[in-house]
Amino acid sequence: MSQIVLPKIDKSILIRKDEIVKKLSKIINCDNILSEADEVRPYETDALSVYTQTPLAVVLPENTQEVSEILKYCYKENIKVVPRGAGTGLSGGALPLQDAILLGLGKFNKIIEIDYENKCVVTQPGVTNLGITHAVEHKGYYYAPDPSSQLACSIGGNVAENSGGVHSLKYGTTTNNILGAEMVMMDGTICRFGSKSLDQEGYDLMGLICGSEGLLGVLTEVTVKILKKPQVVKAALIGFPTIKEGGDAASEIISKGIVPAGMEIMDKALIEATDNFSKAGYPRDAELLLIVELDGTESEVNELIKKVETICKKNNCSSLKFSKNEKERLSFWAGRKAAFPACGAMAPDYYCMDGSIPRGKLAEALLEIKKLSKKYNLPVANCFHAGDGNLHPLIMFDGNDKEQLKKTEEFGTEILKTCVKLGGVITGEHGVGVEKRELMCEMFNNTDIQQQLSIKKSLDEKNLLNPGKVYPILRKCAEQGRVHVHKNKDKFPDLPRF
Amino acid sequence: MSTKTKINSQIFQDSNNIYYPNNELEVSELIKEFYKLDSPTEIVGTNSKNYIGNKTQSANTTSLSKLSGIVDYKPEELYIKVKACTPIIEIEKKLEEYNQELAFETIDFGYIEDGKSNKGTVAGYLSCNYAGSRRFKVGSVRDHILGFRGINGKGEIIKSGGTVVKNVTGYDLSKLITGSFGTLVALTEITLKVLPKKDASNTVVIYINEPDKIFELFDKLSGSSSEISGATYIPEEKNNDFITNKHNIFKFNDLKSGVSFLAFRVEGDKISIDEKVKILKKELNLNELDFSILDVYQSEPFWKKVNNLELFEKTKNNVLRLVIPPSHGSKLIKYLENKHKYYVDWCGSLFWIEVQKKKEQKIKELKKIARNCGGYLTVIKTSSDYDYGEPVFMVDDIRLMISKKVKISFDPKRILNPGKMYRGV
Numbered sequence: 001m002s003q004i005v006l007p008k009i010d011k012s013i014l015i016r017k018d019e020i021v022k023k024l025s026k027i028i029n030c031d032n033i034l035s036e037a038d039e040v041r042p043y044e045t046d047a048l049s050v051y052t053q054t055p056l057a058v059v060l061p062e063n064t065q066e067v068s069e070i071l072k073y074c075y076k077e078n079i080k081v082v083p084r085g086a087g088t089g090l091s092g093g094a095l096p097l098q099d100a101i102l103l104g105l106g107k108f109n110k111i112i113e114i115d116y117e118n119k120c121v122v123t124q125p126g127v128t129n130l131g132i133t134h135a136v137e138h139k140g141y142y143y144a145p146d147p148s149s150q151l152a153c154s155i156g157g158n159v160a161e162n163s164g165g166v167h168s169l170k171y172g173t174t175t176n177n178i179l180g181a182e183m184v185m186m187d188g189t190i191c192r193f194g195s196k197s198l199d200q201e202g203y204d205l206m207g208l209i210c211g212s213e214g215l216l217g218v219l220t221e222v223t224v225k226i227l228k229k230p231q232v233v234k235a236a237l238i239g240f241p242t243i244k245e246g247g248d249a250a251s252e253i254i255s256k257g258i259v260p261a262g263m264e265i266m267d268k269a270l271i272e273a274t275d276n277f278s279k280a281g282y283p284r285d286a287e288l289l290l291i292v293e294l295d296g297t298e299s300e301v302n303e304l305i306k307k308v309e310t311i312c313k314k315n316n317c318s319s320l321k322f323s324k325n326e327k328e329r330l331s332f333w334a335g336r337k338a339a340f341p342a343c344g345a346m347a348p349d350y351y352c353m354d355g356s357i358p359r360g361k362l363a364e365a366l367l368e369i370k371k372l373s374k375k376y377n378l379p380v381a382n383c384f385h386a387g388d389g390n391l392h393p394l395i396m397f398d399g400n401d402k403e404q405l406k407k408t409e410e411f412g413t414e415i416l417k418t419c420v421k422l423g424g425v426i427t428g429e430h431g432v433g434v435e436k437r438e439l440m441c442e443m444f445n446n447t448d449i450q451q452q453l454s455i456k457k458s459l460d461e462k463n464l465l466n467p468g469k470v471y472p473i474l475r476k477c478a479e480q481g482r483v484h485v486h487k488n489k490d491k492f493p494d495l496p497r498f
Numbered sequence: 499m500s501t502k503t504k505i506n507s508q509i510f511q512d513s514n515n516i517y518y519p520n521n522e523l524e525v526s527e528l529i530k531e532f533y534k535l536d537s538p539t540e541i542v543g544t545n546s547k548n549y550i551g552n553k554t555q556s557a558n559t560t561s562l563s564k565l566s567g568i569v570d571y572k573p574e575e576l577y578i579k580v581k582a583c584t585p586i587i588e589i590e591k592k593l594e595e596y597n598q599e600l601a602f603e604t605i606d607f608g609y610i611e612d613g614k615s616n617k618g619t620v621a622g623y624l625s626c627n628y629a630g631s632r633r634f635k636v637g638s639v640r641d642h643i644l645g646f647r648g649i650n651g652k653g654e655i656i657k658s659g660g661t662v663v664k665n666v667t668g669y670d671l672s673k674l675i676t677g678s679f680g681t682l683v684a685l686t687e688i689t690l691k692v693l694p695k696k697d698a699s700n701t702v703v704i705y706i707n708e709p710d711k712i713f714e715l716f717d718k719l720s721g722s723s724s725e726i727s728g729a730t731y732i733p734e735e736k737n738n739d740f741i742t743n744k745h746n747i748f749k750f751n752d753l754k755s756g757v758s759f760l761a762f763r764v765e766g767d768k769i770s771i772d773e774k775v776k777i778l779k780k781e782l783n784l785n786e787l788d789f790s791i792l793d794v795y796q797s798e799p800f801w802k803k804v805n806n807l808e809l810f811e812k813t814k815n816n817v818l819r820l821v822i823p824p825s826h827g828s829k830l831i832k833y834l835e836n837k838h839k840y841y842v843d844w845c846g847s848l849f850w851i852e853v854q855k856k857k858e859q860k861i862k863e864l865k866k867i868a869r870n871c872g873g874y875l876t877v878i879k880t881s882s883d884y885d886y887g888e889p890v891f892m893v894d895d896i897r898l899m900i901s902k903k904v905k906i907s908f909d910p911k912r913i914l915n916p917g918k919m920y921r922g923v
Contacts, residue, residue, distance in 0.1 A: 207673020
């Protein structure tokens with residue numbers, strides 16, 4: 001396990017463990033409290049498995065009232081609480097603390113109401129992202145944000161992280177797709193924001209909660225918007241002989257007024273890795289591969305295809321293929337979706353980074369990463385959500401070699417600093433968590449951070465809710481973190497990561 | 499000035515004792531002084547929407563109007579960074595050059611004030627968070643703010659967000675600031691997401707007046723994958739002023755007068771508009787209804803009139819903005835019919851309602867309806883006799899408690915626009 005600084009352990013809480021468990025069992029069914037070593041082990045980490053911690057106890061409430069009572073008790077007794085959804089987060093946002101209760105929302109797994117008239121679904125937070133789409137797809141609807149872990153990640157976790165996905169360029173991230181929420185504050189107060197109506201009057205508290213990484217409250221209900229599936233969806237697979245030409249084409253597609261449903265870039269290393277792994281039929285001679293997905297009505301999509309074709313030819317594409325049917329469209333995505341496991345097959349370990357940059361800087365960022373790869377003598381494969389400038393470089397290394405691990409961490413930090421230097425940010429969709437906490441000062445000065453902490457303090461004055469996450473503990477920019485996958489044993493090896 | 503707090507500032511004041519800081523640093527210095535002296539200030543831009551919200555009881559007025567100008571516009575990156583009080587008109591003009599736009603569609607609140615266009619500044623617009631007719635398709639103003647810089651109540655310069663769309667670094671303060679009516683920060687710089695303008699639009703007008711049928715159509719429209727970008731219902735009320743106004747405003751070659759109608763907008767290039775209209779005709783069974791189509795030359799001005807509240811032009815009465823889940827819409831129409839002037843936007847979610855002077859009790863009733871439907875009501879413009887006994891914003895006790903906490907975290911001494919939204923905030 002890598003070392004990371006966590007809040008100072010309150011030993012007075014540790015020695016009161018039995019008493020606390022006993023008290024909690026009066027609030028909720030004792031079968032829903034886990035406190036033995038074997039019972040809590042599965043909860044020691046989220047998907048950032050490089051960090052592990054044993055929680056004081058795991059509590060699994062079944063309704064809002066129980067959450068409220070638990071938090072009220074913890075508030076009174078100064079016990080820290082770490083909320084957890086499905087535990088698929090990639091930045092350690094749900095990493096337990098030894099002196100904290102881990103509050104799992106796994107039992108909040110029911111859809112409360114499907115309201116087609118108001119085009120929304122009211123759901124408990126433990127329902128999976130894909131579960132919402134599955135519940136409405138027979139009527140032609142879907143829930144738009146599609147993080148790669150959508151099969152397992154919970155909607156509550158999506159709200160906490162403001163999750164995006166491949167289609168966020170056109171359809172937005174979680175914050176643009178939720179209408180209402182019920183939340184319990186650290187002192188046990190139950191509050192509701194928004195409803196089935198559009199927008200809300202007054203301070204946009206839902207906007208504040210979304211992406212707050214479980215620091216301001218515990219979600220117990222979410223109302224999400226659902227959309228009608230587009231009539232036609234087609235994808236294009238386009239190869240380029242150089243990084244620059246491919247990057248320029250992606251940038252030009254956007255600047256020419258086209259808003260693709262999704263636009264992904266893969267570099268040569270990843271084209272080869274994924275093609276070996278999934279036999280997707282990608283153009284192996286290309287230095288850069290662009291996947292563009294277009295949706296709309298038949299004529300709209302055909303018109304967009306023509307425009308994309310013209311732009312790509314102008315930028316000297318070496319190959320260009322449009323999907324003729326749904327099967328072919330899915331095959332275009334197969335390789336891209338296998339990007340992470342393909343890297344896992346190439347090296348004992350890989351680190352997945354997550355930064356955002358302006359779209360026009362894609363080529364510059366890729367070339368810089370290539371230079372850094374040489375500097376650190378570590379292979380890297382790159383995939384981008386090119387439409388919105390969100391990049392996921394995958395650094396390959398051997399974790400058994402401590403020197404390589406250190407070099408990888410330095411490499412990753414330099415990539416994120418490059419993102420900031422190019423006008424971007426240190427996290428596009430994975431969140432800050434514990435992983436990029438100390439890098440916050442790359443983007444914000446002390447006044448900015450103090451303002452954010454002041455909001456935290458106003459809603460959780462004792463700093464009991466998910467402490468040690470998002471905001472720097474160290475007074476310098478540390479060099480650690482990122483998603484570490486050892487021997488392709490991701491915490492959730494079956495989940496596609498893209 | 500005698501009743502005002504003596505401020506030791508070199509910043510220009512006009513004859514009305516309004517401070518006009520020239521730049522961000524001066525705004526910061528000024529608010530630092532107010533903070534030291536415990537002396538609240540009203541924050542204004544060009545006053546185009548100053549009538550919205552409560553009257554603030556401030557010793558000072560700070561105008562940010564000199565903070566104007568485009569800082570950075572990158573059409574290919576789909577963002578524009580501007581100083582806070584850059585006029586909306588200037589931004590829209592610039593975007594037009596590159597065939598882009600603010601997709602949320604701005605409302606020109608000048609028309610209800612005095613019948614003249616006055617879109618005001620971007621900071622004013624952001625502070626209200628009132629999106630136009632395209633809201634239900636593209637999101638609200640808050641969904642198009644990528645980042646900002648501003649001064650909190652202690653006079654500190656703070657920032658949040660950036661210029662990229664995918665950004666989950668820290669709390670999303672851009673959302674919180676949007677719609678906060680200047681009570682959390684004095685904005686100095688704003689980065690907005692921009693989007694390509696659609697080639698053209700057509701508007702299909704269906705002549706209909708039965709509430710249940712209207713909302714059946716709204717339901718089908720919002721559930722269509724043809725992505726309509728506007729849907730309104732404009733009734734023919736039995737009110738002479740309203741009828742005269744309606745006839746004068748909605749005067750188009752292909753629009754029948756003297757009847758109620760539902761209109762929806764389809765955008766795109768010509769081929770896709772034709773295709774979408776064809777699909778929608780089938781989905782809505784349009785051939786069984788009386789309808790007409792406004793071409794692009796009629797469609798564009800039509801939606802400007804809907805957006806700009808021209809039906810309530812120069813009104814001296816109260817103007818309400820009521821938002822509810824559309825499933826309650828037909829009942830609300832039945833309640834409003836022949837009682838108040840109104841029209842419906844956002845495909846059945848937004849009701850603009852005019853309530854006559856001396857009818858605060860009616861506003862109370864409508865608030866109750868909004869609350870029971872899971873919606874909300876804001877009194878956008880008040881009549882001269884409005885005594886504010888009925889608050890202009892709706893808020894429940896818990897949200898008020900949280901709002902107070904949030905306010906204090908930005909502005910511990912309640913220096914910025916105190917009371918503009920709620921008492922104690």
